[in-house]
Amino acid sequence: MIRIAAVGDVHVDQDVVGRFRPALNELPDCADVLLLAGDLTRHGTEAEARCVAEEFGGLGVPVVTVLGNHDHQHDRVPQVVKVLQDAGIRVLEGEGIVLEFAGGRLGVAGVKGFGGGFAGRCASDFGEPEMKSFVRTTKESAEALGVALRGLDCDLLVALTHYSPVPDTLAGEPLEIYPFLGSYQLGQAIDSAPTALALHGHAHAGSERGTTPGGVRVRNVAHPVIKQAYSIFHLGDHLDAGEVSRIGHSGIQQPWS
Numbered sequence: 001m002i003r004i005a006a007v008g009d010v011h012v013d014q015d016v017v018g019r020f021r022p023a024l025n026e027l028p029d030c031a032d033v034l035l036l037a038g039d040l041t042r043h044g045t046e047a048e049a050r051c052v053a054e055e056f057g058g059l060g061v062p063v064v065t066v067l068g069n070h071d072h073q074h075d076r077v078p079q080v081v082k083v084l085q086d087a088g089i090r091v092l093e094g095e096g097i098v099l100e101f102a103g104g105r106l107g108v109a110g111v112k113g114f115g116g117g118f119a120g121r122c123a124s125d126f127g128e129p130e131m132k133s134f135v136r137t138t139k140e141s142a143e144a145l146g147v148a149l150r151g152l153d154c155d156l157l158v159a160l161t162h163y164s165p166v167p168d169t170l171a172g173e174p175l176e177i178y179p180f181l182g183s184y185q186l187g188q189a190i191d192s193a194p195t196a197l198a199l200h201g202h203a204h205a206g207s208e209r210g211t212t213p214g215g216v217r218v219r220n221v222a223h224p225v226i227k228q229a230y231s232i233f234h235l236g237d238h239l240d241a242g243e244v245s246r247i248g249h250s251g252i253q254q255p256w257s
């Protein structure tokens, strides 16, 4: 069994530093790895990234993340990634990593992803160059995720994105903004490999549970959704995703939400 702790959309700035840390310090007792589903910062500045590094760096377990749209806001992605990597946080974008634990080899493939919408109600690669560019961005992101997932040699496979691969976990968000919250193409990529669990964030007002058309369990781990420092998933050889609710630390509130 491999134990995965996960949270997204922590949107850290100076005022958040120290809020997650008490729960994070307990991670080695209850999880093998921490996965972060993007939107680590509010505006993607290096100063905010340093706050993330202070809060999520130097934990007793490996930390793997993707970036979110907020982490792109200041167009300082290389600098933000460097701050995070220097703190030992592994940032994935169109690539995968295999981590070896007593319970087996965990493969994690990650991309930020992008919008576009879902089957029957999605943007199409047609018309203006701006629309083609929008859809191409999603397509390339999903293709990179699929290639990364299929290329990992591991016992258990997890997909990590910021944008959602399914509409199920958007329930609670206005229907009108679904195309900006995720894309079915990410779901197709997840279904192209023997993925055990797909984790995402971004949909603060969404819901926790969903399933891809191919039957892969999807979990929205955005902090405003899970309302705790992190959720823990137990993955076994049977590729089942059991869940253990984090007890305590549920009082962490986002002052900006």
Ligand SMILES: [Fe+2]
Pocket (backbone or CB within 6 Å): 009, 011, 039, 068, 070, 202, 203, 204
């Ligand atoms: Fe967010």
Ligand SMILES: [Fe+2]
Pocket (backbone or CB within 6 Å): 039, 068, 069, 070, 162, 201, 202, 203
């Ligand atoms: Fe986001």
